Amino acid sequence: MxxxxxxxxxxxxxxxxxxxxxxxxxxxxxxxxxxxxxxxxxxxxxxxxxxxxxxxxxxxxxxxAGLTEEQARELADIRAALESMALRGALPTLGGSDLRKAQRLNEDLVEEEDPATLEELDVAFHRTLYGRCGNARLLSMIDELRRESRRAYSRQPKGSDERVILHAEHRAIIDACARRDEAAALQALSDHLQMTTARLTREGE
Known part of the structure; x- marks a missing residue:
């Protein structure tokens, strides 16, 4: 080896x-x-x-090493900027089938026990919402940055309050997208990423 x-x-x-x-x-x-x-x-x-x-x-x-609070916030700020850009670009052409797929992934996510599979479901959820932005390089950058947040998944086992909150955060994004309310969708995404920051900064506790 x-x-x-x-x-x-x-x-x-x-x-x-x-x-x-x-x-x-x-x-x-x-x-x-x-x-x-x-x-x-x-x-x-x-x-x-x-x-x-x-x-x-x-x-x-x-x-x-653990992520410091400053490092986690920097990561969240960069992710928020890029993911907001992707969601804003995708929203005009985001269809009902996309939203239904996102909802199915979110329901599957609630029941998942394996952190690695939880990560796959979460990545697929966001990819479903961002995929129609038409910018492959932007999506690739988002995927790369998400790797740095992987440790947050180990802090939200099935049945935990963290998992319930994750599901609710995703649901808020879906609902806003379904209403074509860009401002609400971007705010829900921002709130979601702020919670991810909190999970990362608590990882060493």
């Missing part, structure tokens, strides 16, 4: 919330887990450190 494969596996676990902020990653344990020497593990950890997913502690160990 090479450095890239190890780094990718650890990145996915961090983004999915399976490795929580503050978790110390020990080279010897990871080397045993992946069946390799310490060298590729050390190189993989260096990559994650450079990307900001790990922090170096005073004792020189490496631990999973």
């Amino acid at each position: 090479d450095t890239t494969t190890i780094a990718t596996a650890l990145r996915r676990e961090i983004e999915a919330g399976r490795l929580l902020p503050g978790t110390v990653l020990k080279q010897e344990l990871l080397a045993k887990r992946f069946g390799v020497s310490r060298q590729p593990v050390r190189q993989a950890l260096d990559r994650l450190l450079a990307s900001g997913l790990l922090d170096r502690r005073p004792d020189r160990s490496l631990a999973v």
Whole structure:
């Protein structure tokens, strides 16, 4: 197993919330887990450190980094700008079939237990609403930024208040789109992203 494969596996676990902020990653344990020497593990950890997913502690160990409140808000501000642009562009041609699909995805999302599948449903929900904006590059940028918010999914298990709130936030966006009320749709989206920020800043609690 090479450095890239190890780094990718650890990145996915961090983004999915399976490795929580503050978790110390020990080279010897990871080397045993992946069946390799310490060298590729050390190189993989260096990559994650450079990307900001790990922090170096005073004792020189490496631990999973959490998003600071400022970083989470910056991410939410950028997402709000891009996703509002996409929703505004899509709204004039958003059809009934699109809204029904979004509603089905939102109902499926309520019952999902796996954080990774929850992420897929949430991505599909937003893609359904934004897809008709006609700007493939904008959609790609949104998808890339959403990767940085993945850890929020681990904070909303099935049956939790967080999951109920997520469903209600989505419902508010759908209802506003159905009324062709652009201002209300954009406000509902903004409120939704602000709640995502709150989930991210609480991730280390």
